[in-house]
Amino acid sequence: MRAAKGSVVLEAGLGKEDGYRRITVRISKGRPAPVEGATRFYARYSDPTRRTPTNPTGRVIEPLGPNLDTAWVTAQNIELRMHALRLGHYLPDLPIPEAKGPGATIASAVAEFVSYSRNRVNDWRSGGDNGLSPNSYEAYKKALTNFAASCAEMGALNMDEFNDEKRGEAILLNFKKWLDNPNNVKRRGGKSAYSNARKFTIIGQFLARNGFKMKADRSFNPNDPGLLDHADMPRVKKPGVGDVVYYTPADIKAMLKAADSVDPEKSIYLKDDLKDLVLTFLWTGMRDEEIQHLTWSDINWKNGDGKGKITVQDKPQYQWRVKDHEKRVVTMPDALRARLKDRFENKGLKKTRSPRNVNDLIFPTSDGTPNQNFADHISALQRRAEDAGYEFSRSETRKHILHNFRKSYATFQMVTGIPVRNIQRDLGHSDLSTTERYLAVVDNPEKVRKELNTIA
Numbered sequence: 001m002r003a004a005k006g007s008v009v010l011e012a013g014l015g016k017e018d019g020y021r022r023i024t025v026r027i028s029k030g031r032p033a034p035v036e037g038a039t040r041f042y043a044r045y046s047d048p049t050r051r052t053p054t055n056p057t058g059r060v061i062e063p064l065g066p067n068l069d070t071a072w073v074t075a076q077n078i079e080l081r082m083h084a085l086r087l088g089h090y091l092p093d094l095p096i097p098e099a100k101g102p103g104a105t106i107a108s109a110v111a112e113f114v115s116y117s118r119n120r121v122n123d124w125r126s127g128g129d130n131g132l133s134p135n136s137y138e139a140y141k142k143a144l145t146n147f148a149a150s151c152a153e154m155g156a157l158n159m160d161e162f163n164d165e166k167r168g169e170a171i172l173l174n175f176k177k178w179l180d181n182p183n184n185v186k187r188r189g190g191k192s193a194y195s196n197a198r199k200f201t202i203i204g205q206f207l208a209r210n211g212f213k214m215k216a217d218r219s220f221n222p223n224d225p226g227l228l229d230h231a232d233m234p235r236v237k238k239p240g241v242g243d244v245v246y247y248t249p250a251d252i253k254a255m256l257k258a259a260d261s262v263d264p265e266k267s268i269y270l271k272d273d274l275k276d277l278v279l280t281f282l283w284t285g286m287r288d289e290e291i292q293h294l295t296w297s298d299i300n301w302k303n304g305d306g307k308g309k310i311t312v313q314d315k316p317q318y319q320w321r322v323k324d325h326e327k328r329v330v331t332m333p334d335a336l337r338a339r340l341k342d343r344f345e346n347k348g349l350k351k352t353r354s355p356r357n358v359n360d361l362i363f364p365t366s367d368g369t370p371n372q373n374f375a376d377h378i379s380a381l382q383r384r385a386e387d388a389g390y391e392f393s394r395s396e397t398r399k400h401i402l403h404n405f406r407k408s409y410a411t412f413q414m415v416t417g418i419p420v421r422n423i424q425r426d427l428g429h430s431d432l433s434t435t436e437r438y439l440a441v442v443d444n445p446e447k448v449r450k451e452l453n454t455i456a
Contacts, residue, residue: 008045008079010072011061012038022061025068031376032072034268040064041071043078069365069372077138104159104210110148113206114141124321134319135289143199144206146185150178162212175203244440245396246408249451252282254392256455258384268366269377276343277363278378279455281402283336284310285409285427288402292370293320295360296344301337308337312428318370326428335456375401410438412452415445 010025012035022042026033043062051058062078064071117132117140124131132140151157154174162168178184179196204214247255259274269277280291293315300309310330314321322328332340340362365371378401382392397404406427413423424435442448 008043008075008082010064010075011042011044012068013040013042014038031373032068034068038066038068040066041068043071043075045078045082047082067365067367067369069369073138077142105157106151106159107148107157109159109210110144110206113209114144116209117141125316125319131321133321139198140202143202146179146199147175147203147206149184150175153178159210162207162210168212172200172203176200242441244407244411244438245394245400245404246411246440247282247397247404248393249448249455251392251397252278252408252455254385254390255378255381258381258388258390261384261388262381267377268371269363272343273363274377274381276339277374278381279336279339280362281374281378281405282408282412282455283333284330285406285413285423286310286312286330287323287406287428288374289320290322291363292372292374293318294362296362297360299332299340299344301341308332308334308340320370323428324430326430328425328428330426378402407438407440410435411440411442412448414439415442415448416452 010027010032011022012025013022014035014037015021022044023035025035025041041064043060043064045060045062047058047060049058050060064074117137120130120132121134121137124133151171151174154171156167156171156174161171176196179199185195207213255278256275259271259278262269262271262274264270267274277291280286280294281288284291286294290312294310295315298311298313300311303309308331310332311327312322312330313327343362361368361370363371363374365373379398382398382401386392392398410423410427413426414420420432420435420439423438424432427435427438429435
């Protein structure tokens with residue numbers, strides 16, 4: 001997001017209510033840089049729909065709240081909406097007339113599906129099976145906005161066009177090509193294949209709601225072949241034997257060592273914070289959002305079997321729920337329990353450090369909200385390790401940084417003799433075949449077992 005004509009500019013408000021000023025937030029490598037003294041954030045942009053005689057440019061300064069991460073996501077969503085508007089395709093928040101049936105436009109059908117998806121968030125909050133989390137809703141809205149923009153570019157206007165199999169196929173293939181254009185979609189490196197496949201899944205649901213369907217991959221009704229062959233849809237290649245990437249014990253030690261060189265004046269987390277974070281990822285196998293929302297009340301320091309336990313469960317106070325309702329209990333190794341116990345006693349409640357540590361969250365942001373920048377923190381550790389001369393075991397470890405911890409956890413559990421069904425349970429997988437894709441080939445398991453015992 002740049003301060004160019006027609007773009008959305010993220011700004012930080014400094015000072016008190018009286019006489020505060022705004023400055024532009026610097027964007028570095030696709031992320032906003034923290035602004036010292038910022039008390040709130042704003043999006044500055046021009047919206048043609050808000051032009052008036054007193055505001056001929058439609059200039060808008062929209063308050064986004066005090067949290068930088070939330071403001072950044074909101075500003076990106078605004079820019080996405082403005083991009084669609086510049087293409088002549090604006091998505092209203094509410095469904096418009098004739099959203100279905102003969103003569104319905106793609107714009108109206110998309111708007112109706114966005115509204116329908118938003119209503120599913122309420123179902124999610126009440127624990128319903130048809131629920132959609134707020135994060136998933138944002139993904140749905142973004143996919144549909146992308147699809148609507150690609151349709152507008154190629155001149156596809158009406159849902160009736162999908163009745164023509166060739167035309168429907170052309171619209172979907174154009175969307176696939178549109179997604180591959182970096183000028184249309186901004187994303188982090190290594191995420192395009194998964195993101196595109198996910199968006200096509202969402203578009204498939206959108207089409208099904210409007211009476212159309214994709215073509216089946218093996219067998220289908222020859223009288224109703226569908227719109228697009230499964231082979232033409234974006235797919236994520238499933239890893240084969242030997243393709244699973246994990247952090248070796250040496251990789252983990254290099255990251256822990258790099259934490260010692262972190263400048264406390266320039267980082268929200270101190271060296272012990274970063275080490276706690278790395279080892280919590282490594283020794284629990286939890287997903288990044290699960291650790292983002294991990295609280296002290298989730299921990300049972302000593303269960304009946306003498307082991308510490310972490311309960312992975314919903315957090316209604318943060319409007320967050322466990323994926324697929326998979327509430328589960330994860331056992332902590334003694335070393336991790338000791339580290340977190342020390343963290344709890346020295347930072348969690350005694351107020352011996354800065355106020356940011358007084359929070360039920362184990363790894364909060366500076367304002368006490370769930371931290372969504374774990375990948376940035378650990379990526380910075382990896383860069384520090386490389387700058388110090390360490391070479392990671394595989395170049396792929398620099399991609400999917402957080403997810404690699406789950407694969408490392410699964411692989412290390414396997415190496416130490418834990419049954420695969422136990423690993424499946426701890427990862428929260430409903431299908432054993434999913435767990436098998438997390439298990440890497442280890443050439444010298446005895447050596448790895450010994451090295452694991454030296455990680456602390």
